[in-house]
Amino acid sequence: MAEPGAMLRVARLVSILVHPVVVMAAAAVVAAGDGPSPALRWQALAVVVVAATGVMVYSMSKTRSGRWVHVDASQRHERAQLNRFASWWLLVLAVGLAMAGAHAGVVAAIALSGGIVLAGHLLRRWLKSSLHVAFAAFATGIAWPHVAAAGVLLAATVAVAWSRLVLRRHVPAELLSGSLLGAAAGAALHAIVQGWIPAPAPTP
Known part of the structure; x- marks a missing residue:
């Protein structure tokens, strides 16, 4: 049986490795691989990087100004500010991408990401929904129907849920x-893009 200290170290490592940016980037690579253009994969990855960079710059500016204790926004008021900013940043980014003619699937994924954060923010009075778990589950939905990739991301979802429990960041309901x-965002994404991305031609 693992010692408590060792378990905490493993939980912290899992929480870092299964960060929302990591799983969304992985899902983008998998999903965009079947797109109508090879450039779609790079477009999806670039959008994930831009989205993450915006959130990180905001967090770092708050920390350096002394308004936040840590860049992770661990305090309740810090988390509320971060979620409010991130939700609107992602939604505005989705609108900008749509106006620029980005792929519909990419636009939908970013808009739904903003919706996840916004929903978590609106639910904060009742519970602190785990965004780590939410984005891992969303990434699993994005990767489907690639069975192997979706299976790996599903396992990552379970692992990060365990890590958040061990680190006492969340309770089971969260x-x-x-x-x-x-899962809802993943289902919505497939409903939105159905018919917009042509199915691959059958192999002779």
Whole structure:
């Protein structure tokens, strides 16, 4: 049986490795691989980087100004500010991408990401939905129907849920809420893009 200290170290590592940016980037690579153009994969990755950079710059500016204790926004008021900014940043980014003619699937994924964060923010009075779990579940939905990739991301979702419990960042109800938000976003994405991305031609 693992010692408590070792378990905490593993949980912290899992929480870092299964960060929302990491799983969304992985899902973007998998999903965009079947797109109508090879450039779609790079477009999807670039959008994930831009989205993450905006959130990170905001967090760092708050920390350096002394308004936040840590860049992770661990305090309740810090988390509320971060989620409010991130939700609107992602939604505005989605609008900008749509106006620029970006792929519909990319636009929808960013808009739904903003929706996940916004939903978590609106639910904050009742529970602190796990966004780590939400985005891991969303990434699993994005990767489907690539069975192997979706399976790996599903395992990552379970692992990060375990890590958040061990680190005492969330209780089971908050993990369940996050998983439901992510699953709903994944289902919505497939409904939105159905018919917009041509199916690959059958192999002779």
